[in-house]
Amino acid sequence: MFADDNEPxxxxxxxxxxxxxxxxxxDELHQRIRILEGEIERIRKxxxxxxxxxxxxxxxxSRK
Incomplete structure (x- = not known):
């Protein structure tokens, strides 16, 4: 099966x-949490x- 060139x-x-x-x-799960928390902070900003x-x-x- 070939990858679709239009898909990211x-x-x-x-x-x-x-x-x-x-x-x-x-350790990998803790790393994921750090990555996701960083992404959440970026989105909030x-x-x-x-x-x-x-x-x-x-x-x-709205000034009149």
């Missing part, structure tokens, strides 16, 4: 939601930045 390539060691964890060591931009835009466009 996922690195072999990429974290996938729902992935079987039974073969991972405790992006949400905060976008929320700030939205509030600024609403302030500009």
């Amino acid at each position: 390539r996922v690195p072999q060691d990429a974290i996938r939601i729902g992935q079987d964890l039974s073969l991972l060591s405790v 992006d949400i905060d930045a976008k929320s700030g931009h939205k509030l600024q835009a609403e302030a500009v466009f």
Whole structure:
């Protein structure tokens, strides 16, 4: 079977939601937690930045 060139390539060691964890060591599981917590923090910062931009835009466009 050939890989679909239109599908994004996922690195072999990429974290996938729902992935079987039974073969991972405790250290590997702790590493996954650190990676995911870092990603959560990155997403929260992006949400905060976008929320700030939205509030600024609403302030500009709602002036009368």
